Amino acid sequence: MARSYVVRTFGCQMNEHDSERIAGLLEADGLVPVDDEAAADVVVLNTCCIRENADNKLYGSLGWLKQWKEAGADRQIVVSGCLAQKDRDLVAHKAPWVDVVLGTHNVHRAAELVQHARTHGQVTEIFDAAVIDDHALFPSALPAKRDTAYNAWVTIQIGCDNHCAFCIVPAVRGTELSRPFDEVVAEVHALAADGVTEVTLLGQNVNSYGRDLQLAARQGGDAQARLRPLFADLLGAVSAVPGIRRVRFTSPHPKDMRPETFAAMAASSSVCEHLHYPLQSGSDRVLAAMHRGYTAQRYLARLGEARAAVDDLAVSTDIIVGFPGETDDDFARTLEVAAAAEYDYAYTFIFSPREGTEAAAMTDRFIEPAVAAERFQRLRVVVERSALAKHLARVGRVEEVVVEGPSKKDPSVQSGRTRQNKLVHFPAEHPLRVGSYALVEVTSAAPHHLMGRFVELVAEPTHRRRIPVLAG
Ligand code: SF4
Numbered sequence: 065m066a067r068s069y070v071v072r073t074f075g076c077q078m079n080e081h082d083s084e085r086i087a088g089l090l091e092a093d094g095l096v097p098v099d100d101e102a103a104a105d106v107v108v109l110n111t112c113c114i115r116e117n118a119d120n121k122l123y124g125s126l127g128w129l130k131q132w133k134e135a136g137a138d139r140q141i142v143v144s145g146c147l148a149q150k151d152r153d154l155v156a157h158k159a160p161w162v163d164v165v166l167g168t169h170n171v172h173r174a175a176e177l178v179q180h181a182r183t184h185g186q187v188t189e190i191f192d193a194a195v196i197d198d199h200a201l202f203p204s205a206l207p208a209k210r211d212t213a214y215n216a217w218v219t220i221q222i223g224c225d226n227h228c229a230f231c232i233v234p235a236v237r238g239t240e241l242s243r244p245f246d247e248v249v250a251e252v253h254a255l256a257a258d259g260v261t262e263v264t265l266l267g268q269n270v271n272s273y274g275r276d277l278q279l280a281a282r283q284g285g286d287a288q289a290r291l292r293p294l295f296a297d298l299l300g301a302v303s304a305v306p307g308i309r310r311v312r313f314t315s316p317h318p319k320d321m322r323p324e325t326f327a328a329m330a331a332s333s334s335v336c337e338h339l340h341y342p343l344q345s346g347s348d349r350v351l352a353a354m355h356r357g358y359t360a361q362r363y364l365a366r367l368g369e370a371r372a373a374v375d376d377l378a379v380s381t382d383i384i385v386g387f388p389g390e391t392d393d394d395f396a397r398t399l400e401v402a403a404a405a406e407y408d409y410a411y412t413f414i415f416s417p418r419e420g421t422e423a424a425a426m427t428d429r430f431i432e433p434a435v436a437a438e439r440f441q442r443l444r445v446v447v448e449r450s451a452l453a454k455h456l457a458r459v460g461r462v463e464e465v466v467v468e469g470p471s472k473k474d475p476s477v478q479s480g481r482t483r484q485n486k487l488v489h490f491p492a493e494h495p496l497r498v499g500s501y502a503l504v505e506v507t508s509a510a511p512h513h514l515m516g517r518f519v520e521l522v523a524e525p526t527h528r529r530r531i532p533v534l535a536g
Contacts, residue, residue, distance in 0.1 A: 067105040067138075068098040074121055075112025077266055077314065078237075079145055081217040083110045086144060086174045087209035093175035097209070101132055106140045106178060111147035113232050113418060118147050126159040133161055140178060142166060149190055149236040150420065156188050167191055168237055192238070214466065214499025215310075216260045220248050220298060221267030226317065228344075229354050229422040230384060230415065233268055240269065242277050245293045249301050256307035261499065262466060263302065265313040271295045271320045296324035303332035309501070310466065310483065311335045315342060319357035321366045326373035336483040337374055338408075341367060342382040346401030347394035350387050354423075360401045367405055378408040378454070378484035385443055386415040386436030388426035395439050402446045408454045408484065409512070410447040414440050448511040455486070455509030462505050462519055463488065467496045478518070480504060490516040 069090045073083040086108055087097065098104050107129060111122050122143070133139045143155050144166040155165045163181040166174055167190035181187050210216055223238040224231075252263055267273060273295040281289035293301075303311045311334050316325070318341060329335045341363075345351050348359045358366075371377050383398065402410070414436045417424035465480025465488050472479075477489045478496055490504050501523075504516035 066094055066096045068103060069095045069106040069108065070098055070101060070104040071108040071110060072125070073110045074118065075110065075145060077217060077264070078219075078222075078268075079110055079112050081219060081266060082145065082168070082171050083108070084208045084210055084217070085171050086110065086142075089172070089175040090178070091209055093179070095175075101129070105136075105138060106142060107132070108142040108144060108174075111143060111145035113146040113150050113236060119151075119419075122147055122155075123158060126162065130159070130161050138182070140164065140181060142174070142178060144168075144171065144174065146232070146236040150232065152190050153188055156186055160186070162186065164188075165190070212498065213259055215262040215264070216255045217264050217266050218248060218251055218255070218302075219243060219267070220265045220270060221273050224268035225272070226269060226357070227355050227422075229426075230387065230418065232418045232421050235420055237268065240272060240276055242273050242275070244277070245274070245298060245301070248298060249305070252302050252305045252308060256305050259499075261308060261501075262310035262312070263308060265298070265302065265311070267313075268315065269317045269320060270313050271316040271322060271325055273298055294322075294324070296322065296328040299325065299328040299335060300332060303328075303334040308334055312338065312485070314340050316340065317357075318342065318363050318366060321370070323369060323373070326370050329370075330373045330375075336485065337376050338378045338380070338483065338485045339370055339374075340380045340382075341370070343398075343401060343405065344382060344384050345387060345390070345394065346398035347390070348397070350390055350394050350398075353389060354384075354387060360397060364401065364404055376484070378486065379405065380485070381405065381407050381410045383410055383412045383443060383447075384415050385412060385440045386431040388415065388423055388429035388431065390415075390431055390439075395442075399443060399446055402443060403450070406450040406454070407447055408486070409451050410443075412440060412443055412447065451511040452509065455511065455514055458486070458506045458514060459509055460506065462503050463514075463516070464522060465490075465502055465504050465516075467498055467500045467502055469498045470495065482514075486514055487512070488514040488516045490518050492518045496521070 071083045071087050073080050101107050109125055112118055129141050133141060140163040142164040143162050146168055148155055148165050149167040156162055163186055164177045165188040166177060169191040170189055173189060177187055177189060221240060221242045223240045224234045225240040255263060274293055278289050278292045281292055343363060344354055344356055346360045463482045465482050468479045468481055471477045471489050478492045480488050480502060482488060488504050496502060500521055502521050503519040505519055506514050506516045508515045
């Protein structure tokens with residue numbers, strides 16, 4: 065009988081994408097997926113060290129998985145992801161019943177190591193980026209088990225060359241490496257041939273894509289190095305792939321945002337009108353302490369350029385409240401910038417230290433939890449005000465949505481996602497095929513979603529400038 069597996073993912077899109085690859089590799093090795101641990105022979109915990117209490121969550125899960133493992137012969141536990149990369153031998157030391165500890169740079173070894181551990185016992189294998197070959201570096205080059213057939217993540221870059229004081233990513237994911245241009249485009253062609261219509265280009269700092277390739281070419285004596293493609297070129301090439309109806313990307317860094325990117329977004333009807341544009345703080349003093357590389361004024365100026373270039377652009381952001389040393393005045397600047405930016409939505413976080421980061425050592429400037437919590441609530445009010453205003457402005461419009469299936473909260477209605485990445489719930493007489501495209505008239509709005517009325521299915525992409533506005 066085939067062995068079975070389940071993957072639990074704690075983390076960002078990059079982690080989820082790695083999980084797809086681990087699942088793909090295990091299935092290529094003959095394992096079958098199951099929904100829960102009780103039915104599994106192999107449990108993979110794909111960890112994240114960006115999220116709060118990541119260590120507690122991991123070791124808490126490993127605590128009860130010890131009993132799970134003891135209850136069945138040939139059961140195996142795999143710990144992968146950022147926390148495995150960061151903690152290395154510590155995972156096996158703290159939880160000696162773990163079978164495989166796998167880093168972020170050797171996802172491609174998942175199936176082999178699971179097999180190896182069955183006969184040889186526990187194995188910890190953490191690669192540093194520099195020692196592996198190009199194809200192993202990029203998880204997109206591996207087989208994948210995607211949850212949905214119509215959309216896919218495509219890794220275009222791994223690692224990060226920035227040093228944001230609060231972030232552990234550069235320490236665990238290494239320096240920035242861009243995936244070769246042709247390889248990215250070829251993968252998107254293959255995905256389109258496989259029925260994928262929406263791709264999300266993934267990287268820690270996507271708009272610096274290609275800089276390392278340019279530099280390497282220059283160092284190699286290539287006189288044409290400066291002509292090597294950058295992110296805007298990649299966006300253009302990917303969006304031109306036949307069959308691809310929607311292109312998204314995440315995350316760009318405001319300091320590296322270029323007019324060419326906005327021009328590429330505007331020029332291609334398949335690039336969605338959504339920009340995730342992380343602010344982090346509206347105070348120049350805090351931004352400098354975070355090493356973000358831009359001021360609030362420059363941030364807003366670039367945002368203005370983006371909105372001028374791309375019609376009907378939705379903008380989301382990340383904001384940290386209570387960064388060490390943040391004063392009332394600093395926080396007031398954040399409220400001002402958030403109000404001026406008029407976000408469609410925001411991921412807001414109360415600062416919590418990540419071990420190993422510069423900010424974690426600023427203990428003498430930590431903000432009282434009650435103060436941070438109160439600021440967090442005030443920021444939420446500002447963000448929800450603009451989110452609701454943006455949503456109300458869409459009432460009466462007909463939007464193209466890609467159908468995601470029945471709503472999680474109310475299965476009697478369907479959910480779909482607009483090009484602006486807005487969730488729309490709408491009743492439909494019959495369940496619609498997941499991944500189909502439909503027109504929906506927006507009938508009401510809330511800060512986090514829209515409600516609508518199903519109009520019709522669409523076979524061809526609706527060009528954004530031709531979506532009608534219904535009267536009334
Ligand atoms: S840009 Fe800053 S926040 Fe983003 S991954 Fe790099 S260091 Fe972390």
